[in-house]
Amino acid sequence: MSDCIENRTFSEIEVGDSASVNHVLTTRDIQLFAVMSGDVNPAHLDEEYAKSDMFHGIIGHGMWSGALISTVLGTQLPGPGTIYLDQSLQFLRPVKVGDTITASVKVIEKLNDGKNHLRFACDCSNQDGKQVVVGEALVIAPIEKIKRKKVALPEVEFKEQAGRFFNELMTAAAQLEPLVTAIVHPVDGASLGGAVEAAEAGILTPILVGPEHKIRAVAEQEGLDISPYKLIATEHSHEAAEIAVSLAARGEVEALMKGKLHTDELMAAIVSKTEGLRTGRRMSHVFALDIPTYHKPLFLTDAAINIKPNLSVKTDIVQNAIDLFLALGRGVPKVALVSAVETVNEAIPSTLDATALCKMAERGQITGGLLDGPLGFDNAISKEAAAAKGIVSQVAGDADIIVAPDLESGNMLYKQLGYLFGIDGAGIVLGARVPVILTSRAAGRGPTRMASCALGLIYARSKKS
Incomplete structure (x- = not known):
């Protein structure tokens, strides 16, 4: 795996180009998302609550899946320098801990408006191939080539609940x-x-x-x-x-x-x-x-x-x-x-x-x-x-x-x-x-x-x- 991150400029991208990432959802992911967003919905964080008839044992977060789409756009296609303008997503089914989610984007329109706009079809599917999130995104693609060494993320230490x-x-x-x-x-x-x-x-x-x-x-x-x-x-x-x-x-x-x-x-x-x-x-x-x-x-x-x-x-x-x-x-x-x-x-x-x-x-x-x-x-x-x-x-x-x-x-x-x-x-x-x-x-x-x-x-x- 390369230790560098490189973009694709507007001129290099064609309709039909695609990219994807996949990730296994863990409890730590949900907790970190909650800390970052302030979303403490018990359906996501409380195992006993999530096991109620209302939620059928699902512990997960569709918004977390949507965040993977941003990862693809910002790191692969178009990559560094991309400016996110708009998105429209539908959350089709819940995501639970242990699911492997594949987030994919595909160029469906290259706008010749002089503003370097690209429209993407977005999709997140689980390990069974079932869609959990679908939608579209509009971005401004970079016009200058960028290649940088990947930034090392800080380690996040989780402490179990005290008491x-x-x-x-x-x-x-x-x-x-x-x-x-x-x-x-x-x-x-x-x-x-x-x-x-x-x-x-x-x-x-x-x-x-x-x-x-x-x-x-x-x-x-x-x-x-x-x-x-x-x-x-x-x-x-x-x-x-x-x-x-x-x-x-x-x-x-x-x-x-x-x-x-x-x-x-x-x-x-x-x-x-x-x-x-x-x-x-x-x-x-x-x-x-x-x-x-x-x-x-x-x-x-x-x-x-x-x-x-x-x-x-x-x-x-x-x-x-x-x-x-x-x-x-x-x-x-x-x-x-x-x-x-x-x-x-x-x-x-x-x-x-x-x-x-x-x-x-x-x-x-x-x-x-x-x-x-x-x-x-x-x-x-x-x-x-x-x-x-x-x-x-x-x-x-x-x-x-x-x-x-x-x-x-x-x-x-x-x-x-x-x-x-x-x-x-x-x-x-x-x-x-x-x-x-x-x-x-x-x-x-x-x-x-x-x-x-x-x-x-x-x-x-x-x-x-």
Whole structure:
């Protein structure tokens, strides 16, 4: 294919000359056309709406087909220098995603009016040879020969709809009985408001545990009605954590949700050997990340609880994350055990742990997931990066779960994603007798906190089924 574009002048063109282009219509084409034109007709952009009886499942745009005619006239016949004067088009049938459209033009009149006018018959047909657009166009043909190198078009990056995964969580949670949850020390607008919002959405039945005067002051300041919810008064955050944990231990609440207190303070009460919520498994944290530029949700563990986990602890970290993924009904997760490199190196202990974890999965010591590692983060999420390094793996480039080698790397990765790229992450602690809804204090109210509550509810109900 030539890297140049060349026109045909008025004197070179004869009646009967023709040219054509063809293109396969994609969803991206429709989205880009909508961005450029402002045409947000749901018949073109909303798959569910387009599937209604009115549209018979057609998702497409006749105007997009008409635009191909302009492409032929402006790039081939007559080509560069053409001035479009008039067109008359009829849209005969709809176009849907996946159709191959051939746009053709044919000279039907060469006007000898001294103005270099040409009249074209225009036609767009689909892969079955059926016309979708017909009409005519009038142009001024160029009189000077033009040959130029083709201009490289800028790449357009499309981001998937932000929040799609979180919306799926909310939809799933709405089908379940609300989760009775102790809200630990909710003395700020984010945690108290988040609890109230989750209750109003039917996700939680909150029990507020903390200093009563502070909780009521925040409720008044934020305009929140907390009268429907039980409030257990405490002197301070430490007592709030202890009482909330005791409620869970007695089966009076089904989950805990962190308010305005340090994670260490809440976890100290949870892991207490006498009054805590320990099980035979190590507790760990999982972030569920809604990443528009990745082709599916991505889970990250552990970026909040275990500072420098050994092999035994990592076994539980991996199993907890797999169990959450399975509870969400998303199939068998692909688990990437990431490190600085994708080869085993005894100088990098995390590569040795990754190798051992893979073997443990083969022997049934870790169940429910497909493991691979060590993998670099790049080849865990990018097939191109994996191929460049010759990695043949069912996990590489398609990971569902990222297992960080330690808290430092996991936490930095999460915060980089959040602060540099605006990625939201719902958070939950697993491995205790009840799920612990644990979000960053910087998360505020909104979709992240609500999605965390939905995660807790879905996980808890899955364990009871």
